[in-house]
Structure formats: structure tokens, C-alpha cells
Amino acid sequence: GVVALGPAARLLRGFALPWADAIARALPSVLARAPFRHMETPGGQHMSVALTSCGALGWCSDRRGYRYAPRDPDSGHPWPPLPAPWLGLAREAAHTAGFDGFAPDACLINRYMPGTRLALHQDRDEQDFGQPIVSVSLGLPAAFLWGGARRADRAERVPLFHGDVVVWGGADRLRFHGVAPVRAGEHPFAGGQRINLTFRRAG
Numbered sequence: 370g371v372v373a374l375g376p377a378a379r380l381l382r383g384f385a386l387p388w389a390d391a392i393a394r395a396l397p398s399v400l401a402r403a404p405f406r407h408m409e410t411p412g413g414q415h416m417s418v419a420l421t422s423c424g425a426l427g428w429c430s431d432r433r434g435y436r437y438a439p440r441d442p443d444s445g446h447p448w449p450p451l452p453a454p455w456l457g458l459a460r461e462a463a464h465t466a467g468f469d470g471f472a473p474d475a476c477l478i479n480r481y482m483p484g485t486r487l488a489l490h491q492d493r494d495e496q497d498f499g500q501p502i503v504s505v506s507l508g509l510p511a512a513f514l515w516g517g518a519r520r521a522d523r524a525e526r527v528p529l530f531h532g533d534v535v536v537w538g539g540a541d542r543l544r545f546h547g548v549a550p551v552r553a554g555e556h557p558f559a560g561g562q563r564i565n566l567t568f569r570r571a572g
């Protein structure tokens with residue numbers, strides 16, 4: 370089923386399930402080359418979410434700010450390549466939501482342990498806000514917080530489950546969003562964790 374979360378945001382329930390094995394097979398080699406880390410924010414806090422990237426560009430945060438960079442700052446090496454089946458999933462999901470020709474150059478991988486949350490924020494480090502973002506939820510469920518154009522706007526809670534894909538574009542691309550603290554549990558995909566992939570055209 371396709372659920373409209375906004376004028377240009379589409380929740381595709383279970384869309385990634387046929388790709389779950391292909392995602393699981395490629396994940397260990399990506400994480401071996403670019404391990405999860407808790408990035409430091411410009412304010413000097415460490416993020417509750419652990420993250421890494423693959424693709425031509427990866428998202429980085431440090432005391433100087435947020436940016437996309439072609440190399441992993443921890444290793445000095447380029448980010449691992451985006452696995453081909455992951456790219457196929459992102460393109461098919463974007464197409465299903467009405468965005469043809471999506472060509473992501475970055476995939477952020479977020480890891481949520483029990484209690485991990487992501488505060489309300491906007492994604493504005495990408496060059497072209499006309500390009501959609503495709504997100505894939507894996508493992509433990511979470512309550513996605515779907516806000517408005519302003520931080521103070523009331524956020525709706527949308528449950529996201531293993532295999533759900535959301536495509537965000539157009540008028541919804543700059544809406545505030547976040548993730549409520551993940552509750553402890555067990556899921557065959559990744560044990561006691563939630564993993565989220567977000568595909569972006571960053572450069």
C-alpha cells in the first residue's frame with residue numbers, strides 16, 4: 370500500500386522486503402571499510418545516532434559544521450561504493466513515488482540502539498532541494514516524527530517498520546522530522562537495532 374504523508378511524501382509499506390537479503394549481504398563489507406561512529410556536532414555534543422556513509426559523498430559533522438565530503442574523515446579513504454542492488458532499490462522506490470531518474474550519490478546509514486533518538490531537524494546540506502530523499506527502515510520499528518515547515522509546528526507520529534520505504538520530495542523536502550527514542554526489542558534483520566538507509570543526491 371502507498372500512503373501519502375504529504376503532497377510529495379509517500380510511504381511505501383514493505384517495499385524494501387524483496388531487497389532485505391541483498392542489503393544484509395552488502396552491509397558487513399561497507400561497515401568494515403567505514404565503521405559506525407557518533408559524530409560530534411558543531412555545538413560539541415556527540416550524536417545519539419551512530420552513522421556512516423557509502424557512495425561518492427558521505428555526510429560529516431564536526432566542530433566546523435555539517436557537510437558532504439568525498440572521503441571518510443576517520444580513515445582518509447573514499448567512502449565505500451554504493452552496492453548496486455541498493456541503488457536499484459532507491460531508483461525503483463523513487464520511480465514508484467513519481468520521481469523518475471533518481472541518481473543518488475550518497476547513502477547515509479544510521480544505527481539506532483534502544484533509547485537512541487534523532488531530534489527534529491531539516492536536511493539542508495544537499496545542493497538541490499528539487500531532488501528527493503529515499504529512506505529505508507530495517508530491523509526494530511520506530512516512531513517517525515513528521516513535523517511542519519517550522520520547528521515549533523506540531524509533529525505527527527508515524528510508525529515505521531522493517532522494509533518500509535519513504536520518499537520525500539517537492540513541497541515536503543524541507544519539513545522538520547525526527548525519530549522518537551527506539552524501544553528495546555529483537556528483530557531477525559539486525560538483532561536489537563534499527564538501521565535506516567537514506568539515499569540522497571547530495572552534490
Ligand code: MD3
Binds near residue numbers: 479487535544547567
Ligand atoms: C523528511 N533519518 O538521516 S528517515 C536523516 O529514520 C534522517 O534515520 C531518519 O532524518 C531515520 O536525516 C528519518 C526519513 C527522512 C529522511 C530525510 C528527510 C525524512 C525526511 C528529508 C526531508 C523530509
Ligand code: FE
Binds near residue numbers: 490491492546
Ligand atoms: Fe533527516
